[in-house]
Amino acid sequence: MGSKLSYYMKILLGIIMSILLYGVVVYAQSDALGHEKWEYVLEDSGDILQIAIPVSAGLITLLKEDYKGTKSLALSYGTTLALSYTFKHITKLKRPEGRNRFDSFPSAHTSSAFSGASFLQRRYGWNYGWPAYLLATIVAVSRTEGPDGYHTVWDVLGGAAMGIGSTYLFTKPYENPKLEFGLSVNRSSRILTIRYIL
Template identity: 65%
Template structure:
């Protein structure tokens, strides 16, 4: 006989008492946080780097992913698992949000940072299927990831720091300075 280490009681939206393990609640809460934290990190990164072109690209790709996701939810009206009588399962909005942020980080700034963002986004996808409420199935999660990644690739180009910088200075008198800086 297998006995779970920790079991907790939770209540579903229908008011039914159900028994779940503590890790399921932790996983679901982690997914809830990461679906906001990953795109927030992507947007803040563009600001910290003063990458305003990236800010615009992120805003366009993230907004597009959310509009497409919520439009598809209304058009397709797929019922959520476990007969909840809710018809907005496809695609997963949490997963779309997380993968939109992760794919932006990877596409704009490379795999060095993108791999960790994708790991976080994958955790969000798993949390939507394996949390105590099991809000989605694999197809909802894969579709959410596809929408998030697809919208990023529509609008985002890789970040390239300009290796050559040109500067000009005049003190108002007869002094003029032209500078050329090359970084390699």
């Protein structure tokens, strides 16, 4: 089951990367404001991925029937969002794109994406983690390089740190329950042992 899910994660990554590449090639033109159309594709991709990554993580926990993982994800993701919006309210840093908004630090899109990505890596290993981290990085880039440049590099780094930190507070690596068999043979006896490891 694990390698099959990892296979599907790679397919999902391929599809998303193809869509982004298509957007860069087809929409490599400028609009009236001087923004290239691929920037809009990047921004829209970030908007979708910030939700898609943690939702995918939740679906994987359910497919694996890993309900402890589901609980860990809920706790870590909830903590990530609570921290992100609390810090936005406390710091009141002005957005870099010039609008009169004071909620720049941290990037909540980035913290959401990195919360899901770090959960997949921490819980199920790097076969799940590297595609998720790559997609989360696309979200971070979309927040600084999109047409409006909603965040600074420090905003996305802060968001990523909050997402990863919250995951490591609540998530432990997943281990499938295992059966171990042993056989001991000597002249007068044979002993078969079965051990179930939780």
